[in-house]
Amino acid sequence: MPGTRHRHTARDTNRTRKGDVMSHVAAPQTAIPIRFTDLTQSGLKDDQLFNAHNADGYLQGMLRCVDLVKRKVASVDRPFTGVLPEEMKARFALVDLDRHLGDLDAVLDEVEHLYLDDAVYFHHPRYVAHLNCPVTLPAILAEAITAPINTAVETWDQSAGGTFIEQHLIDWTTQRIGLGPRADGAFTSGGTQSNLMALLLARDRYCAGIEGHIGNQTHGLPAEAGRLRILASQVSHFSLQKAAALLGLGHNAVVPVACDANYRMDTRALEREIERCRRDGLIPVAVVATAGTTDFGSIDPLNDIAALCRRHALWMHVDAAYGGGLLVSTRHRHWLAGIECADSVSVDYHKSFFQPVSCSAFLVRDRRMLGHVTYHADYLNPASQASEGTPDLVNKSLQTTRRFDALKLWMTLRLMGADQLGELFDHVIALAHDAYRALQDDSELEIAVAPQLSTLVFRYRPETPVPDDVLDAANAYIRQALSRSGEAVIAATRLDGHQFLKFTLLNPETSVADLQVIAERIKHHGANYLTRHALTTPAHARATRALS
Known part of the structure; x- marks a missing residue:
């Protein structure tokens, strides 16, 4: 009937086309009728959802956002305006989030006022504070791709090609390190999460060998857990203490080891601490060597530490969140000599690989160790999928929902190259x-x-x-x-x-x-x-x- 919209019914749903013949199959009886929402008839607006219908709006909005960023970056004459927290807080007191602005120009004006006018601009040459870097153009373009597609990489059925892009980058990084053919890993939110994974694996590997202990994952920590110790230099990253607390070991489980005059771990002091721990009835389980301390950029003597770890059967983790960029250095790669001996490694691509936050990875020598963070949920990553070979990245990650951060590094390497x-x-x-x-x-x-x-x-x-x-x-x-x-x-x-x-x-x-x-x-x-x-x-x- 002209002007009348056809209503899609359950009977229509059960029609299947075979060649030019429409086959009618009797609709099953159901207590709840199947309905398909017509957004036009319901009055529900979807003009701000990304889809094929709104592609032109997406393009125009992106161009306006890009123009705003371009204009602001071009006008920056200092890295920061010097605004104080109390000054900025007063502006936010006037914002009522229950009343929308309804217009992109008004929203961008507000973003400019509340954020961009007083942003800290890491690309400015006189920003020299923290381990923040200017970022590569291909990485920014990758963000423009990943945000609208909104891939979640935890399972194959949400990610497909994204799964293999991340895995290929993990394999590339483990090869650069030299961890061997059984190595694997996962992208993480940063060095803090990577270090947490390292200490978790070290803890659980040790506890799995305790006679009579069924396992930390199912039965919790054994009585010996209070005596477990992790050794790291006195200038190592504070995330180790946070990780130890989260793992039920406590801040005091991290034993500080003295450094030399250049703030590199003193391996003689390390051996003394290992021996002291054992004399005191404590149980050393891991040593964390740092390849690039936050304050001094110091790189611990990795080969010597590796030799001690082998001698004492300790897990060796290398925190290369900062110094990991040496993996692509043509001048200084040798400064990381010994990193190939590690059981696990942290690398922050969003530091010395010039990637936007966040873009990091945790790498491990033996992929079987990642089983300590695996849990199979029937609705998401059932064990049957793993046995069939489905590459669900959630099986080796602490996170479930996870952004497709790997595309940034992928596009950077493909356009610029590692060198x-x-x-x-x-x-x-x-x-x-x-x-x-x-x-x-x-x-x-x-x-x-x-x-x-x-x-x-x-x-x-x-x-x-x-x-x-x-x-x-x-x-x-x-x-x-x-x-x-x-x-x-x-x-x-x-x-x-x-x-x-x-x-x-x-x-x-x-x-x-x-x-x-x-x-x-x-x-x-x-x-x-x-x-x-x-x-x-x-x-x-x-x-x-x-x-x-």
Whole structure:
């Protein structure tokens, strides 16, 4: 009937076409009639859902978003505006999320005001604070593909080609490391999750060998769990303590091992700690070697640690979240010698591979160890699928729902190649060493140690003697002053109980000249602090005379 929309019924559903003949099959009786929603008739709007009907809207919206980002990036003249938390919080008090704006231009204006105007821009050459990097163009383009398709890679039936792209990258990384033919792994959210997986596997491998213990997965931890110990350098990442707590072992299960003058684990101290643990009735189960500590970029002596782990039958994990970029370096790959001996490795592609957050991986020498994180759910990844060979990535991951982060690295490698990525990392390593040479003779800067990767730890220390507590306060003030002015963003750390500053260099656009400018501003703010705050106090004046 003209103007009348045909209503799809259960009877229509049971018609099947065979050639040119329509076969009618009797509809089964059902208590609930099958209905198909007509969004037009129901009044439900779907104009903001991504689908074929809204492809033109998607294109136009993306172009406007890209134009906004392009305009903002082109106008950035400093890495940060210096806005304070309380200043920004006041803006959000005016936002009522129960009242929508209803217009993309209004939404983008709000995003610009609430986010982009005061964003921290990692691509700016004077952002030198944390392990944040400018990102490759192909990786950004990959995000433009993965977001609308919204692939979830936990199971084959949600991912298909995405499954094999991730697996191929895992295999490529394990080959670069040299873990051997039985190696495997999974993409993770970052080094914290990767380190958690490493310690979980180390714990469960040991506990599986305890006589009479059926297994941690089904029966929980054995009585011996309170005596398990993990050994790591005194400057290892804090995620190890967090992981130990999550695993039921506690922060104190992580035993700090002394370092040498370059903040590399002292293997003689490691052996002493292993022996001390055993004398005290404790059970060492793993050693975590760091390939690129957060503060110093130091790389522990991997070959020597591997030899000790073999001798004492300990799991060896290498936290290469930062230094993993050396896997594609043509100049410094040999700095990772010994990483091939590891039982497991963490790599953050979103650091030294210049990928957007998040893009990381956990790799393991023996894929069978990943069974410690496997659980078969009948609705998702039944055991029957695994026995049939279905490649469900959830079987080797702590996460269930997981983004298709692998496409970023895939497109980067396919467009740029591994060598070009390695050259970018080599460049920032060279930059750190050039900056060290340029600043080491400055009489008002005290450099803690020569750089190893791309970090430089130092502090402002004027030639005039200053009490330690005042000097600590001055260096804390310097970082705050730089951030508030927006002229630079730098990091800070504590060394031997004292406040130090830090350049973390992952931007190839940063130059030695940029760092020299920042150094001059550091000295300027430091001198201002001492003049305006410290020198006006009688206690400081007395302490200064005592030091003279």
